[in-house]
Amino acid sequence: MYRSVFHRIALRIVGFFMNLYAVLFPKAAAHKAYQIFARTPKPILRGKELQFMETARQVPRRAGEHEILEYHWGEEGNKWILLAYGWGYNAGRWRHFVPQLVEAGYRVIAYDPPGHGLNQRGDRFLNALINKNIQLDLIKTYGTPEVVIGHSFGGASAVMALHDLPRLQRPKRLVVMASFSATRPIFDEYRRALGLWYWVHLNFIRYIEQMIHAPLESLDMARQSAALDNVDGLLIHDPFEKVTRFKHAERYHSYWPGSALLRAPHAGHHLGKPEVTDAVIEFAIQGKLPQAATFNTAPLMAGHDLVRYFVGMEH
Numbered sequence: 001m002y003r004s005v006f007h008r009i010a011l012r013i014v015g016f017f018m019n020l021y022a023v024l025f026p027k028a029a030a031h032k033a034y035q036i037f038a039r040t041p042k043p044i045l046r047g048k049e050l051q052f053m054e055t056a057r058q059v060p061r062r063a064g065e066h067e068i069l070e071y072h073w074g075e076e077g078n079k080w081i082l083l084a085y086g087w088g089y090n091a092g093r094w095r096h097f098v099p100q101l102v103e104a105g106y107r108v109i110a111y112d113p114p115g116h117g118l119n120q121r122g123d124r125f126l127n128a129l130i131n132k133n134i135q136l137d138l139i140k141t142y143g144t145p146e147v148v149i150g151h152s153f154g155g156a157s158a159v160m161a162l163h164d165l166p167r168l169q170r171p172k173r174l175v176v177m178a179s180f181s182a183t184r185p186i187f188d189e190y191r192r193a194l195g196l197w198y199w200v201h202l203n204f205i206r207y208i209e210q211m212i213h214a215p216l217e218s219l220d221m222a223r224q225s226a227a228l229d230n231v232d233g234l235l236i237h238d239p240f241e242k243v244t245r246f247k248h249a250e251r252y253h254s255y256w257p258g259s260a261l262l263r264a265p266h267a268g269h270h271l272g273k274p275e276v277t278d279a280v281i282e283f284a285i286q287g288k289l290p291q292a293a294t295f296n297t298a299p300l301m302a303g304h305d306l307v308r309y310f311v312g313m314e315h
Helices: 005-024 026-038 047-053 098-103 128-142 153-164 184-194 198-212 221-225 246-255 274-286
Strands: 057-063 066-073 080-084 107-112 147-151 173-177 232-237 260-263
Touching: 005 026, 005 184, 005 198, 026 198, 057 128, 066 098, 066 128, 080 128, 080 153, 098 107, 098 274, 107 128, 128 153, 147 153, 147 274, 153 173, 153 221, 173 274, 184 198, 221 246, 232 246, 232 274, 246 260
Parallel strands: 080 107, 080 147, 147 173, 173 232, 232 260
Antiparallel strands: 057 066, 066 107
Protein backbone atom coordinates (compact mmCIF):
# COMPACT_ATOMS: atom_id res chain seq x y z
CA MET A 1 0.00 0.00 0.00
CA TYR A 2 1.03 3.61 -0.46
CA ARG A 3 2.53 5.01 2.74
CA SER A 4 4.60 8.02 3.60
CA VAL A 5 8.18 7.48 4.76
CA PHE A 6 7.14 8.61 8.26
CA HIS A 7 4.30 6.08 8.31
CA ARG A 8 6.57 3.23 7.22
CA ILE A 9 9.12 4.10 9.90
CA ALA A 10 6.41 4.35 12.56
CA LEU A 11 5.07 0.89 11.63
CA ARG A 12 8.56 -0.59 11.85
CA ILE A 13 9.06 0.90 15.30
CA VAL A 14 5.74 -0.58 16.44
CA GLY A 15 6.73 -3.94 15.00
CA PHE A 16 10.12 -3.87 16.72
CA PHE A 17 8.57 -3.39 20.15
CA MET A 18 5.87 -5.95 19.30
CA ASN A 19 8.57 -8.55 18.62
CA LEU A 20 10.25 -7.80 21.95
CA TYR A 21 6.92 -7.85 23.79
CA ALA A 22 6.12 -11.25 22.27
CA VAL A 23 9.26 -12.77 23.77
CA LEU A 24 7.84 -12.29 27.28
CA PHE A 25 4.09 -12.25 26.60
CA PRO A 26 3.30 -14.12 23.36
CA LYS A 27 -0.48 -14.34 23.88
CA ALA A 28 -0.82 -10.70 24.92
CA ALA A 29 1.33 -9.68 21.95
CA ALA A 30 -0.94 -11.60 19.56
CA HIS A 31 -3.97 -9.82 21.02
CA LYS A 32 -2.27 -6.44 20.69
CA ALA A 33 -1.31 -7.26 17.09
CA TYR A 34 -4.97 -7.90 16.32
CA GLN A 35 -6.04 -4.63 17.94
CA ILE A 36 -3.56 -2.71 15.80
CA PHE A 37 -4.66 -4.60 12.69
CA ALA A 38 -8.42 -4.12 13.23
CA ARG A 39 -8.43 -0.55 14.56
CA THR A 40 -10.15 1.74 12.10
CA PRO A 41 -8.40 4.91 10.87
CA LYS A 42 -9.53 8.34 12.01
CA PRO A 43 -12.27 9.45 9.58
CA ILE A 44 -11.46 12.16 7.07
CA LEU A 45 -14.67 13.85 5.93
CA ARG A 46 -14.54 16.43 3.17
CA GLY A 47 -17.16 19.13 2.80
CA LYS A 48 -18.65 17.72 -0.40
CA GLU A 49 -18.97 14.31 1.23
CA LEU A 50 -20.67 15.68 4.33
CA GLN A 51 -23.03 17.73 2.17
CA PHE A 52 -24.06 14.61 0.28
CA MET A 53 -24.45 12.52 3.44
CA GLU A 54 -26.83 15.16 4.81
CA THR A 55 -29.21 14.47 1.90
CA ALA A 56 -29.93 11.02 3.34
CA ARG A 57 -32.29 9.95 6.06
CA GLN A 58 -29.79 8.81 8.70
CA VAL A 59 -30.77 5.88 10.92
CA PRO A 60 -28.49 4.89 13.83
CA ARG A 61 -29.11 1.39 15.16
CA ARG A 62 -27.46 -1.83 16.27
CA ALA A 63 -26.70 -4.60 13.79
CA GLY A 64 -26.06 -7.62 15.95
CA GLU A 65 -23.39 -6.59 18.45
CA HIS A 66 -22.28 -3.49 16.60
CA GLU A 67 -23.41 0.10 16.22
CA ILE A 68 -23.95 1.25 12.64
CA LEU A 69 -25.34 4.33 10.92
CA GLU A 70 -27.58 3.78 7.90
CA TYR A 71 -28.16 6.22 5.04
CA HIS A 72 -31.45 5.97 3.15
CA TRP A 73 -32.35 7.61 -0.17
CA GLY A 74 -35.47 7.03 -2.26
CA GLU A 75 -38.97 5.83 -1.46
CA GLU A 76 -39.65 3.09 1.04
CA GLY A 77 -41.25 0.08 -0.59
CA ASN A 78 -39.21 0.38 -3.79
CA LYS A 79 -36.74 -2.30 -4.77
CA TRP A 80 -33.53 -1.46 -3.02
CA ILE A 81 -29.78 -1.43 -3.63
CA LEU A 82 -27.14 -1.97 -0.94
CA LEU A 83 -23.91 0.05 -1.12
CA ALA A 84 -20.82 -1.04 0.85
CA TYR A 85 -17.67 1.10 0.69
CA GLY A 86 -14.04 0.29 1.47
CA TRP A 87 -11.80 0.54 4.54
CA GLY A 88 -11.35 4.14 5.67
CA TYR A 89 -13.97 5.56 3.30
CA ASN A 90 -17.38 7.05 4.13
CA ALA A 91 -20.85 7.17 2.56
CA GLY A 92 -19.82 10.26 0.61
CA ARG A 93 -18.01 7.82 -1.66
CA TRP A 94 -21.40 7.14 -3.32
CA ARG A 95 -22.36 10.71 -4.16
CA HIS A 96 -22.01 10.12 -7.92
CA PHE A 97 -24.02 6.88 -7.79
CA VAL A 98 -27.06 7.53 -5.61
CA PRO A 99 -28.88 10.25 -7.60
CA GLN A 100 -29.13 8.15 -10.76
CA LEU A 101 -30.13 5.01 -8.85
CA VAL A 102 -32.89 6.89 -7.04
CA GLU A 103 -34.03 8.51 -10.28
CA ALA A 104 -34.34 5.01 -11.74
CA GLY A 105 -36.83 4.16 -9.00
CA TYR A 106 -34.66 2.40 -6.45
CA ARG A 107 -34.37 2.83 -2.74
CA VAL A 108 -30.68 3.02 -1.86
CA ILE A 109 -29.15 2.13 1.50
CA ALA A 110 -25.54 2.66 2.54
CA TYR A 111 -24.04 2.32 6.01
CA ASP A 112 -21.16 3.37 8.22
CA PRO A 113 -19.66 0.36 10.04
CA PRO A 114 -17.88 0.90 13.38
CA GLY A 115 -15.32 3.69 13.35
CA HIS A 116 -16.21 4.96 9.89
CA GLY A 117 -17.84 8.11 8.57
CA LEU A 118 -20.19 9.70 11.08
CA ASN A 119 -20.45 6.53 13.15
CA GLN A 120 -18.20 7.08 16.14
CA ARG A 121 -20.34 5.24 18.67
CA GLY A 122 -18.99 2.13 20.35
CA ASP A 123 -15.54 0.73 19.61
CA ARG A 124 -13.37 1.40 16.60
CA PHE A 125 -12.49 -2.16 15.68
CA LEU A 126 -13.62 -3.78 12.45
CA ASN A 127 -12.83 -6.82 10.33
CA ALA A 128 -14.30 -8.53 7.27
CA LEU A 129 -16.42 -10.95 9.31
CA ILE A 130 -18.01 -8.12 11.29
CA ASN A 131 -18.69 -6.24 8.07
CA LYS A 132 -20.15 -9.36 6.47
CA ASN A 133 -22.51 -9.85 9.42
CA ILE A 134 -23.62 -6.22 9.24
CA GLN A 135 -24.57 -6.73 5.60
CA LEU A 136 -26.44 -9.92 6.46
CA ASP A 137 -28.31 -8.02 9.18
CA LEU A 138 -29.29 -5.30 6.69
CA ILE A 139 -30.62 -7.93 4.27
CA LYS A 140 -32.50 -9.65 7.08
CA THR A 141 -34.02 -6.30 8.08
CA TYR A 142 -34.95 -4.91 4.66
CA GLY A 143 -35.29 -8.04 2.55
CA THR A 144 -33.29 -9.16 -0.45
CA PRO A 145 -31.76 -6.23 -2.36
CA GLU A 146 -31.99 -6.12 -6.12
CA VAL A 147 -28.30 -5.22 -6.40
CA VAL A 148 -25.27 -4.99 -4.11
CA ILE A 149 -22.39 -2.67 -5.02
CA GLY A 150 -19.21 -3.10 -2.98
CA HIS A 151 -15.87 -1.35 -3.16
CA SER A 152 -12.63 -2.80 -1.79
CA PHE A 153 -13.21 -4.05 1.79
CA GLY A 154 -16.97 -3.63 1.28
CA GLY A 155 -16.93 -5.75 -1.88
CA ALA A 156 -14.99 -8.61 -0.32
CA SER A 157 -17.39 -8.58 2.65
CA ALA A 158 -20.33 -8.66 0.23
CA VAL A 159 -19.04 -11.82 -1.45
CA MET A 160 -18.81 -13.47 1.96
CA ALA A 161 -22.31 -12.31 2.90
CA LEU A 162 -23.93 -13.55 -0.33
CA HIS A 163 -22.10 -16.85 -0.02
CA ASP A 164 -23.74 -17.35 3.39
CA LEU A 165 -27.24 -16.49 2.15
CA PRO A 166 -29.68 -19.13 0.88
CA ARG A 167 -29.84 -19.06 -2.93
CA LEU A 168 -33.33 -17.56 -3.03
CA GLN A 169 -32.29 -14.66 -0.80
CA ARG A 170 -29.39 -13.52 -2.97
CA PRO A 171 -29.60 -10.36 -5.11
CA LYS A 172 -29.74 -10.53 -8.89
CA ARG A 173 -26.50 -8.62 -9.38
CA LEU A 174 -23.28 -7.91 -7.47
CA VAL A 175 -20.57 -5.39 -8.36
CA VAL A 176 -17.14 -5.96 -6.80
CA MET A 177 -14.73 -3.05 -7.24
CA ALA A 178 -11.00 -3.28 -6.44
CA SER A 179 -11.52 -5.92 -3.75
CA PHE A 180 -9.07 -8.37 -2.22
CA SER A 181 -9.91 -12.01 -2.90
CA ALA A 182 -8.46 -13.73 0.19
CA THR A 183 -7.35 -12.72 3.66
CA ARG A 184 -3.94 -14.45 3.72
CA PRO A 185 -2.26 -11.79 1.50
CA ILE A 186 -3.64 -9.04 3.76
CA PHE A 187 -2.06 -10.60 6.84
CA ASP A 188 1.20 -11.19 5.00
CA GLU A 189 1.28 -7.51 4.02
CA TYR A 190 0.70 -6.62 7.68
CA ARG A 191 3.66 -8.79 8.70
CA ARG A 192 5.93 -7.14 6.14
CA ALA A 193 4.80 -3.63 7.06
CA LEU A 194 5.60 -4.13 10.77
CA GLY A 195 8.61 -6.38 10.25
CA LEU A 196 7.18 -9.03 12.58
CA TRP A 197 9.36 -12.05 13.27
CA TYR A 198 8.02 -15.23 11.68
CA TRP A 199 7.01 -16.94 14.91
CA VAL A 200 5.38 -13.74 16.23
CA HIS A 201 3.32 -13.54 13.06
CA LEU A 202 2.46 -17.24 13.36
CA ASN A 203 1.17 -16.70 16.90
CA PHE A 204 -0.92 -13.80 15.58
CA ILE A 205 -2.42 -16.02 12.86
CA ARG A 206 -3.23 -18.71 15.42
CA TYR A 207 -4.94 -16.07 17.56
CA ILE A 208 -7.09 -15.06 14.57
CA GLU A 209 -7.96 -18.68 13.76
CA GLN A 210 -9.00 -19.33 17.35
CA MET A 211 -11.13 -16.20 17.28
CA ILE A 212 -12.98 -17.21 14.07
CA HIS A 213 -12.94 -20.97 14.87
CA ALA A 214 -11.62 -21.73 11.39
CA PRO A 215 -8.33 -21.79 9.46
CA LEU A 216 -7.36 -18.56 7.77
CA GLU A 217 -7.56 -20.24 4.36
CA SER A 218 -11.32 -20.60 4.84
CA LEU A 219 -11.60 -16.82 4.39
CA ASP A 220 -11.04 -17.05 0.65
CA MET A 221 -13.60 -14.84 -1.04
CA ALA A 222 -12.67 -15.91 -4.55
CA ARG A 223 -13.39 -19.54 -3.73
CA GLN A 224 -16.63 -18.50 -2.04
CA SER A 225 -17.66 -16.69 -5.23
CA ALA A 226 -17.74 -20.07 -6.97
CA ALA A 227 -21.09 -20.64 -5.21
CA LEU A 228 -22.60 -17.43 -6.65
CA ASP A 229 -23.68 -19.06 -9.90
CA ASN A 230 -27.14 -17.46 -9.60
CA VAL A 231 -25.75 -13.91 -9.12
CA ASP A 232 -24.65 -11.86 -12.12
CA GLY A 233 -21.25 -10.47 -11.24
CA LEU A 234 -19.30 -7.48 -12.50
CA LEU A 235 -15.69 -7.15 -11.35
CA ILE A 236 -13.91 -3.84 -11.92
CA HIS A 237 -10.21 -3.31 -11.26
CA ASP A 238 -7.30 -1.17 -12.39
CA PRO A 239 -4.57 -3.52 -13.72
CA PHE A 240 -1.89 -1.09 -12.51
CA GLU A 241 -3.06 -0.23 -9.01
CA LYS A 242 -0.86 -1.13 -6.05
CA VAL A 243 -3.30 -1.04 -3.12
CA THR A 244 -5.11 -4.22 -4.14
CA ARG A 245 -3.24 -6.06 -6.87
CA PHE A 246 -5.02 -6.96 -10.09
CA LYS A 247 -4.46 -10.67 -9.47
CA HIS A 248 -7.26 -10.48 -6.88
CA ALA A 249 -9.76 -9.60 -9.60
CA GLU A 250 -8.35 -12.39 -11.75
CA ARG A 251 -8.85 -14.88 -8.92
CA TYR A 252 -12.49 -13.84 -8.50
CA HIS A 253 -12.97 -14.07 -12.25
CA SER A 254 -11.43 -17.56 -12.37
CA TYR A 255 -13.88 -18.96 -9.82
CA TRP A 256 -17.09 -16.97 -10.29
CA PRO A 257 -19.34 -18.64 -12.89
CA GLY A 258 -20.42 -16.23 -15.63
CA SER A 259 -18.66 -13.26 -14.03
CA ALA A 260 -17.53 -10.31 -16.14
CA LEU A 261 -14.22 -8.52 -15.55
CA LEU A 262 -13.79 -4.90 -16.62
CA ARG A 263 -10.26 -3.53 -16.66
CA ALA A 264 -10.12 0.18 -15.76
CA PRO A 265 -6.55 1.30 -16.50
CA HIS A 266 -5.24 4.20 -14.39
CA ALA A 267 -8.52 4.58 -12.49
CA GLY A 268 -6.66 3.81 -9.25
CA HIS A 269 -7.99 2.03 -6.21
CA HIS A 270 -10.85 4.51 -5.86
CA LEU A 271 -12.08 3.78 -9.41
CA GLY A 272 -13.55 7.28 -9.51
CA LYS A 273 -13.50 7.80 -13.26
CA PRO A 274 -16.91 8.77 -14.76
CA GLU A 275 -16.81 5.89 -17.24
CA VAL A 276 -16.45 3.42 -14.37
CA THR A 277 -19.36 4.99 -12.49
CA ASP A 278 -21.48 4.89 -15.64
CA ALA A 279 -20.66 1.20 -16.20
CA VAL A 280 -21.65 0.32 -12.64
CA ILE A 281 -24.91 2.25 -12.81
CA GLU A 282 -25.86 0.77 -16.19
CA PHE A 283 -25.21 -2.74 -14.89
CA ALA A 284 -27.11 -2.07 -11.66
CA ILE A 285 -30.18 -0.62 -13.36
CA GLN A 286 -30.35 -2.54 -16.64
CA GLY A 287 -28.13 -5.57 -16.05
CA LYS A 288 -26.12 -4.50 -19.09
CA LEU A 289 -22.44 -5.45 -19.05
CA PRO A 290 -19.70 -3.28 -20.58
CA GLN A 291 -18.63 -4.34 -24.06
CA ALA A 292 -14.98 -4.21 -23.00
CA ALA A 293 -15.49 -6.77 -20.22
CA THR A 294 -14.20 -10.34 -20.44
CA PHE A 295 -16.43 -13.26 -19.42
CA ASN A 296 -15.79 -16.43 -17.47
CA THR A 297 -17.38 -19.39 -19.24
CA ALA A 298 -15.27 -22.12 -17.62
CA PRO A 299 -14.92 -21.41 -13.87
CA LEU A 300 -12.49 -23.35 -11.70
CA MET A 301 -13.87 -25.68 -9.05
CA ALA A 302 -13.32 -24.19 -5.62
CA GLY A 303 -12.54 -27.58 -4.09
CA HIS A 304 -9.87 -28.62 -6.59
CA ASP A 305 -6.74 -29.61 -4.68
CA LEU A 306 -4.39 -27.98 -7.23
CA VAL A 307 -6.40 -24.84 -7.84
CA ARG A 308 -4.06 -22.69 -5.72
CA TYR A 309 -1.34 -23.22 -8.28
CA PHE A 310 -3.61 -22.60 -11.26
CA VAL A 311 -4.76 -19.18 -10.06
CA GLY A 312 -1.54 -17.92 -8.49
CA MET A 313 -1.98 -17.86 -4.73
CA GLU A 314 1.66 -16.82 -4.37
CA HIS A 315 2.19 -13.21 -3.35
